[in-house]
Amino acid sequence: MNVQFKKGVLTLCVLVLTLQKDRYGYELVHTISEKFLIAEGTIYPLLRRLTKEGYFTTYLVESNEGPPRKYYQLTDIGQEYADELIQEWKEFSLGVNQLIEEGILNEQK
Amino acid sequence: MNKNEFLSELNRHLQKLPKSEQEAAIEDYEEHFEHGVFEGRSEADIATSLGNPRKIARELVTEYHLEHAEQHNSYYSITRAVFAFLGLGFLNLVFVLAPFIAIVAVIIASYAVSFVFVISPLSVFVALFGDDSWQSILLLLFATLGLLGVGLILGTVTTKFSKIFFQWFTRYLKSNQRIIRGERK
Incomplete structure (x- = not known):
């Protein structure tokens, strides 16, 4: 898959996953990799960038069970950015789906 | 590849980054390994699904440089803003301020005239209260009533004109601002 495209989709995924609750790195990686195949290591550079751009703030939680967790919390502008990307994705996927359906129809003729 | 091999390979390719950046990145992956091991996965398995550490390092370095370029860009744009400001300042002083003062003076003058007429x-x-004849007083009355009319018209026209002028001038100032901020609209 095209690298830029994949990055965009992964950005969308981590933003969407943090909409309802804060999540820690491993949790994000794990949840996404259950859905589709990724090099799991690429999520962390992404998280670093989004944090530096002000879309996330992070905080560390020590846990009695298991290792400490670095949580990612969406900021207000992160929220806005997520909404924007979701809208873009919807339009984009709608377009692609229509093209696919038309393609299949033409094939059947 | 186990955890230590993965982390040292990653670290080896992050040498170009500042120490703080390296440490922060390594910490993320250390934490990832700890969580994986805690879930009962083997270090080798975790390393495999993380992907090639050299590629990850390259990504981190690229992100870092991109960000840096943006910062350079902002220094550049500050310089540009200063020059834009100075340049525009000169332009405004010579070509805008003088006409502006002149037009404002005209507006004030015509308000003064219309006030006197009114x-x-x-x-x-x-x-x-003087000893003028009633004819000359009557003449004065009609003449000044005429002036009153002219004064009212002049006042209205001046108000209209100054409104348009100040609107135009605000728009001009805003476009100055945009040029200084570096927007090109």
């Missing part, structure tokens, strides 16, 4: 009928009262 109050000119009051001079009839002054004349009443």
Whole structure:
């Protein structure tokens, strides 16, 4: 898959996953990799960038069970950015789906 | 590849980054390994699904440089903003400020004239206390009433004109701002 495209989709995924609750790195990686195949290591550079751009703030939680967790919390502008990307994705996927359906129809003729 | 091999391979390719960046990145992956091991996965398995550490390092370095370029860009744009400001300042001083003062002066003058015209009928009262003939007083009355009309019209026109002028001027100032901020609209 095209690298830029994949990055965009992964950005969308981590933003969407943090909409309802804060999540820690491993949790994000794990949840996404259950859905589709990724090099799991690429999520962390992404998280670093989004944090530096002000879309996330992070905080560390020590846990009695298991290792400490670095949580990612969406900021207000992160929220806005997520909404924007979701809208873009919807339009984009709608377009692609229509093209696919038309393609299949033409094939059947 | 186990955890230590993965982390040292990653670290080896992050040498170009500042120490703080390296440490922060390594910490993320250390934490990832700890969580994986805690879930009962083997270090080798975790390393495999993380992907090639050299590629990850390259990604981190690229992100870092991109960000840096943006910062450079902002220094550049500050310089540009200063020059834009100075340049525009000169332009504004010579070509805009002088006409602006002139036009404002015209507006003030025509308000003054129209004010004097409007109050000119009051001079009839002054004349009443003098020893002018009633004909000349009547003439004065009609003449000044005429001036009152002219004054009212002049006042209205000036108000209209100055409104348009100040609107235009605000728009000009805003476009200055945009040029200084570096927007190109």
